[in-house]
Amino acid sequence: MPAIIRVDGLSKTYASGFQALKDIHLEIRRGEIFALLGPNGAGKTTLISIICGIVNPSKGHVTVDGHDVIRDFRAARSLIGLVPQELTSDAFETVWATTTFSRGLFGKPANPAYIEKVLKELSLWDKKDNTIRTLSGGMKRRVLIAKALSHEPRILFLDEPTAGVDVNLRHDMWAVVRALRATGVTIILTTHYIEEAEEMADNIGVMSKGELILVQDKVELMQKLGRKQLTLQLQTPQQQIPDSLASFNLSLAGEGSELIYTYDAHGDHKSPNEHGGIAALLTQLDDAQIHFKDLHTTQSSLEDIFVNLVDNRQ
Amino acid sequence: MTSLNFHAIRAIYKFEMARTWRTVMQSIIAPVISTALYFVVFGAAIGSRMQEVGGVSYGAFIVPGLIMLSLLTQSVANAAFGIYFPKFTGTIYELHSAPVSYIEIVVSYVGAAATKSIILALIILATAAMIVPLSIEHPVWMVVFLLLTAVTFSLFGFIIGIWADGFEKLQAIPLLVITPLTFLGGSFYSIDMLPPFWRTVSLFNPVVYMVSGFRWSFHGSSDVGMFISLAMTLSFLAVFVVVVAWIFRTGYRLKS
Numbered sequence: 001m002p003a004i005i006r007v008d009g010l011s012k013t014y015a016s017g018f019q020a021l022k023d024i025h026l027e028i029r030r031g032e033i034f035a036l037l038g039p040n041g042a043g044k045t046t047l048i049s050i051i052c053g054i055v056n057p058s059k060g061h062v063t064v065d066g067h068d069v070i071r072d073f074r075a076a077r078s079l080i081g082l083v084p085q086e087l088t089s090d091a092f093e094t095v096w097a098t099t100t101f102s103r104g105l106f107g108k109p110a111n112p113a114y115i116e117k118v119l120k121e122l123s124l125w126d127k128k129d130n131t132i133r134t135l136s137g138g139m140k141r142r143v144l145i146a147k148a149l150s151h152e153p154r155i156l157f158l159d160e161p162t163a164g165v166d167v168n169l170r171h172d173m174w175a176v177v178r179a180l181r182a183t184g185v186t187i188i189l190t191t192h193y194i195e196e197a198e199e200m201a202d203n204i205g206v207m208s209k210g211e212l213i214l215v216q217d218k219v220e221l222m223q224k225l226g227r228k229q230l231t232l233q234l235q236t237p238q239q240q241i242p243d244s245l246a247s248f249n250l251s252l253a254g255e256g257s258e259l260i261y262t263y264d265a266h267g268d269h270k271s272p273n274e275h276g277g278i279a280a281l282l283t284q285l286d287d288a289q290i291h292f293k294d295l296h297t298t299q300s301s302l303e304d305i306f307v308n309l310v311d312n313r314q
Numbered sequence: 315m316t317s318l319n320f321h322a323i324r325a326i327y328k329f330e331m332a333r334t335w336r337t338v339m340q341s342i343i344a345p346v347i348s349t350a351l352y353f354v355v356f357g358a359a360i361g362s363r364m365q366e367v368g369g370v371s372y373g374a375f376i377v378p379g380l381i382m383l384s385l386l387t388q389s390v391a392n393a394a395f396g397i398y399f400p401k402f403t404g405t406i407y408e409l410h411s412a413p414v415s416y417i418e419i420v421v422s423y424v425g426a427a428a429t430k431s432i433i434l435a436l437i438i439l440a441t442a443a444m445i446v447p448l449s450i451e452h453p454v455w456m457v458v459f460l461l462l463t464a465v466t467f468s469l470f471g472f473i474i475g476i477w478a479d480g481f482e483k484l485q486a487i488p489l490l491v492i493t494p495l496t497f498l499g500g501s502f503y504s505i506d507m508l509p510p511f512w513r514t515v516s517l518f519n520p521v522v523y524m525v526s527g528f529r530w531s532f533h534g535s536s537d538v539g540m541f542i543s544l545a546m547t548l549s550f551l552a553v554f555v556v557v558v559a560w561i562f563r564t565g566y567r568l569k570s
Contacts, residue, residue: 014570052411055570074319074413082411088404092336097329104325105412147408 003027004155004186005051010060012046012210020046022210024060028188028203033181035197035218036190037306038207044190045085047207048157052082064155078107081153085160085190087140091133095124098132099146106151118149122176138169145176156180158189162196174200194306198222208310221305230261230278232285233294242288248281259285259292322414323422330396330426341392342434345384349438352380353445356502367504370533373446378529379501380442385435385460386467386496386521390488393427393471398484401475410569416562424472428464435460449532455540456531462547463524467492469554476567495521500529505537520550 007026013019020043028034036044049055051062053073062069064076090098099115119125122142127135132143141161148156158177162170170193177187177200191197197204197218204221206214214221237256249262261281285292334341356376367375400406409419442448450456471488478484499521505513516522517538527543530536536543561568 054407054410056565074415077411077413080411082407084404084407086404088407090403090405092333097332101325101329102408104321104328105408105414107319107321107413109321 002030004030004065006063007051008061010050010062011058012050012055013058020210024212026205026212026215028186031181031184031186032202033177033187033189033200034203034205035201036188036205036207037194037197039310042207043210044207045159048159048188048190052080052157053077078151079154080157081148081151081155082157083144083148083159083161085163087137087144089132089140089143092131094129094131095119095143096128098143099150102147103150108151114152115150118146122146138165141165153185155186155188158187160190160192162191162193206306206309214309228263228297228299230295230297232259232292233257234259235291235293238290244288245284319414319418322412323418326422327426330423331429334430341430342437345388345434346437346441349380349384350441353442368533368535371446374448376502377442377446377448378532379525381435381438382463382525382528383496383501384438385431385463387488387492388431388434389427389464389467390471390474390492392430393424393468394475394478394484394488396423396427397472397475398478420472420558424465424468427468427471431464431468432460451534452531456528459524459528459531459547462551463528466547466551466554469551469558473554473557473561476561495519500525500537520546523547
């Protein structure tokens with residue numbers, strides 16, 4: 001799939017001397033959901049702000065659908081909708097007025113039918129005549145999304161879209177994002193909720209200290225860096241792992257009452273000389289007269305992978 | 315998309331004008347009441363004890379000055395608040411991320427601010443015409459001076475709005491600079507009435523030229539020649555245009 005956003009050698013140093021971005025290279029494919037993860041201060045918002053035209057780059061280039069964001073800013077920006085992290089809004093305006101304003105600002109002629117459709121999809125229609133200051137935090141967040149969608153963008157940036165919203169609203173927003181993706185809109189989201197990225201993203205980018213340390217397909221990432229564990233509750237605690245099981249990646253826990261077998265997300269055995277994975281292990285445990293009363297498996301989440309990546313970087 | 319984003323200009327202009335109608339007490343009625351009070355105090359109380367100034371009754375003489383007083387202060391205040399408020403609330407992100415050029419931003423914000431102050435000036439003129447006998451000798455030039463002054467000081471207000479990083483700074487220039495300069499700029503008197511030293515000092519006050527040109531359009535006579543007034547007004551306009559261009563080129567207090 002061709003890239004719709006290309007970032008090439010992008011760096012940003014603020015007037016204070018703080019280097020927020022360091023030589024970022026990134027391609028975001030058309031129609032995908034790209035999740036940008038990273039701890040606070042990693043540079044996610046700066047990167048988004050440069051692509052959207054809010055912050056000037058110090059070095060490097062960004063193109064949006066082939067349009068340079070500086071030289072050809074009109075064409076580039078008209079393709080983008082941005083939902084900012086902060087709940088910034090015109091408190092005294094009505095939902096309808098502020099959404100209509102956004103459409104005009106982005107160079108589109110008035111289209112009340114489209115605005116009505118957007119507001120209805122975001123469950124804002126019955127609030128259209130309310131001033132924004134009277135809305136709840138979650139509703140204000142929806143208004144920001146409505147404003148960003150008002151000019152029919154092909155790319156939508158969501159900077160922490162579900163921060164501070166309740167679980168139901170978060171799931172509603174995920175549904176909206178998926179529906180947008182289904183219409184071909186490319187979505188870039190930053191989030192602190194790793195499960196949000198795990199739930200929705202096609203591709204993951206991880207930033208740390210101004211650097212993009214990893215960009216990978218989510219499934220591949222979880223297969224490559226994810227791990228699974230089989231935990232067996234033993235009938236009789238063991239002091240040590242028998243030599244006959246040494247080729248398995250085993251460890252004891254719970255004062256010998258738990259035997260933990262760690263293997264990768266493909267289901268392959270970690271030991272190079274062994275095959276058969278869990279089936280072989282269970283057979284050999286039986287041969288060694290080690291019996292278990294219960295078992296369960298766990299899989300490392302994207303959050304575990306993310307924490308490991310960032311910790312290793314620091 | 316055409317070379318100018320007219321939809322954006324219209325959207326910002328309408329948005330700003332809508333704020334005026336929403337705050338009509340503060341935007342229109344309060345300045346009109348203040349001006350009516352000036353007429354009562356200066357026109358009726360003092361004017362009744364004064365002879366004519368330059369062949370014009372004192373009440374009619376102060377009309378252009380009073381209009382200029384409101385025009386200058388309101389142009390500055392409207393434009394300053396218009397661009398400062400999105401900075402204060404954070405909604406300026408939308409302006410930065412929209413496909414609008416700096417020219418379109420300036421045209422829409424300054425246009426809206428100038429429109430508001432011109433509407434106000436015309437209301438004050440109508441109010442004055444009900445109180446004192448009034449004639450306008452050069453109506454075309456009156457409109458020219460009205461437009462030029464409104465645009466020039468709206469540009470100045472726009473600069474203040476970008477420069478200000480708090481409400482105190484936003485208020486400081488209109489209160490501490492514009493209002494004193496207007497009072498000392500011949501709004502209520504002819505600078506010919508001043509002693510020679512203060513008359514010379516007054517010529518360094520830019521407002522003198524605007525009030526003078528505007529007054530000439532009403533009464534056909536003024537402290538300073540009409541073309542000098544026009545040239546000075548255009549000079550201030552040019553200076554503010556250059557400053558605004560520099561602000562947008564450098565991103566001063568707008569973009570990191």
